[in-house]
Amino acid sequence: MEIVRIPEASELAPEDQPFLEATKSWFKIDFVPKMSRVLLSHPEFGRPYGRESRRAMSDGALTRAQKEMIVATVSAIYVCEY
Amino acid sequence: MAGTTHALNAVADGLRLPLEFAQSGRSPIVALPGTGEASPEVKAVFDEIAIFCAMDRVPAVFRWMARDPIFLQGYWGAVREAFADRKLDRLTKEIPAFAASMTAKSDYGVDLHLREARRLGLTEQGLTKAVEVVQLFNTVTKIADALQLEPDFDPRSRP
Numbered sequence: 001m002e003i004v005r006i007p008e009a010s011e012l013a014p015e016d017q018p019f020l021e022a023t024k025s026w027f028k029i030d031f032v033p034k035m036s037r038v039l040l041s042h043p044e045f046g047r048p049y050g051r052e053s054r055r056a057m058s059d060g061a062l063t064r065a066q067k068e069m070i071v072a073t074v075s076a077i078y079v080c081e082y
Numbered sequence: 083m084a085g086t087t088h089a090l091n092a093v094a095d096g097l098r099l100p101l102e103f104a105q106s107g108r109s110p111i112v113a114l115p116g117t118g119e120a121s122p123e124v125k126a127v128f129d130e131i132a133i134f135c136a137m138d139r140v141p142a143v144f145r146w147m148a149r150d151p152i153f154l155q156g157y158w159g160a161v162r163e164a165f166a167d168r169k170l171d172r173l174t175k176e177i178p179a180f181a182a183s184m185t186a187k188s189d190y191g192v193d194l195h196l197r198e199a200r201r202l203g204l205t206e207q208g209l210t211k212a213v214e215v216v217q218l219f220n221t222v223t224k225i226a227d228a229l230q231l232e233p234d235f236d237p238r239s240r241p
Contacts, residue, residue, distance in 0.1 A: 004229050033234045035222060049221075056214045061207040066174055067215045073178035074219045076084045077185045082226035082233050 004038070012040050019050060026054065035082070083164045087179040087195070090143050090161070091188035099142040101193040108189075114145050124148045127158050134162060136201060141194065173202040181216045 009020050009032040020032045020040070027033065039046030057067050075082075093099075098108045117128055117140055128140045128148070135141065147154040165175050176199040183191025196209075204212075225231075 002230050002232060006231075029234075031234070034231050035226060035234075038225065038229060038231070049218075053218055053222075056211065056218055061205060061211045062177065062215075066177055067211070069170075069174065069178045070181040070212060070215045071219045073084045073182045074185045074216060075223055077088060077182050078223045078227065080223035080227055082223070082231045 002034075006034050006037050007041050009037060012037065013043060016040050016043065016047070019047075022054075023050075083175050083179060084182050086161050086164050087182045087191060088186060091183055091186060091191035093146065094143040094190035095188050097146060099146065099190060101190060102137075102141050103197045104193045106189065106193075110142070110146075112146065114142055115148050117145065120148060121151060124151045124154060127151075127155055130162070131158060134165075135198065143190070173199060173204060176202055177204065177208075177212055181212060184213070184216050185220060 009017075012020065020036065023032055023036050024030060036046075036050065039049055057064055074080075098111050099114070100106055100108045100110065117125070120128055128144070131140050131144050132138065144154065144158065147157060165172060165179075176195055180192065180195040180199050183195050196204075199209075
């Protein structure tokens with residue numbers, strides 16, 4: 001069970017709403033993932049972290065699919081269910 | 083692939099096997115059989131491993147396994163299958179294997195899989211990107227675990 005209250009997307013700062021909408025498009029989903037909401041509940045950390053994550057995961061020297069496989073492997077090594 | 087990588091790394095690091103490519107001061111805590119004393123069956127597996135990895139020798143972790151030839155044959159068969167070109171190519175598999183090794187802080191695995199990934203075409207720019215992703219998601223997974231976040235998705239669902 002989560003040990004913090006996760007804010008709804010609508011509770012987050014108005015200036016973060018475009019990024020939250022872009023996050024839904026990025027993942028092709030109709031909700032904002034918990035991690036995005038948690039990170040942006042501390043905007044001084046979450047904003048640069050979110051921007052860097054998006055940049056790092058974009059197609060480039062490695063494809064986005066290859067990068068997602070790295071993410072899945074890191075998660076598997078840590079047995080991170082999320 | 084993640085499973086066999088993690089397992090081989092655990093054996094290699096646990097036994098303090100010397101790194102295959104980078105310099106290290108590691109000394110194995112067990113005696114490693116030499117390739118010259120291998121039986122014909124083991125030699126056949128060794129030859130296959132050397133060709134698969136494009137090496138002029140057999141990685142120490144497999145030489146250790148040759149103490150039990152049946153186990154070596156079976157386990158190598160599984161590793162070969164996990165890393166073979168199939169729906170994913172070998173480079174696409176070697177990059178997460180490197181990431182798994184880095185995440186698990188395996189010196190042996192980082193050394194071995196970085197060499198393999200480079201040999202198969204990973205550029206320095208690609209390496210930089212891979213390490214960035216490892217770093218970013220070492221952060222995210224720790225935050226998720228610390229806060230005990232439950233998954234957003236059913237992992238069985240497909241987009």
